[in-house]
Amino acid sequence: MVRRYGQVIRLKSGALEKYKELHAAVWPEVAAMITACNIRNYSIYQKDGFLFAYFEYVGEDFDADMATMAADPKTQEWWDVTKPLQEPLQTRGPGEWWADMEEAFHQD
Numbered sequence: 001m002v003r004r005y006g007q008v009i010r011l012k013s014g015a016l017e018k019y020k021e022l023h024a025a026v027w028p029e030v031a032a033m034i035t036a037c038n039i040r041n042y043s044i045y046q047k048d049g050f051l052f053a054y055f056e057y058v059g060e061d062f063d064a065d066m067a068t069m070a071a072d073p074k075t076q077e078w079w080d081v082t083k084p085l086q087e088p089l090q091t092r093g094p095g096e097w098w099a100d101m102e103e104a105f106h107q108d
Helices: 016-024 028-036 062-071 073-085
Strands: 003-011 039-047 050-057
Touching (some): 062 073
16 A cells, blocks of 8 residues: 655755755665665655655555664764754644645545
8 A cells, every 4th residue: 555645844045955966966875765664756846945745655664664764874864964954844743854744635
């Protein structure tokens, strides 16, 4: 079963070019961890200082896979580079960095 996710976060002022530069050459270990944690069809879009992420989860235990990703040293190193460029929404849920979004419509 595929579950779709949308998330949003702000970019700090002046951070867009650095963010795009980093993601144009995502570290292979980070990309491999994303795949190993059952995430597919992952995209990040930007508009007016906001980032919107979309991905599909194809695993059986989302929380366990996200914990695996969060415990990965190379992923933690990547986050140490990317998080300073981001500004989380004040309305995000407890424990969220990127704010989860509610799907309002979907059509295959």
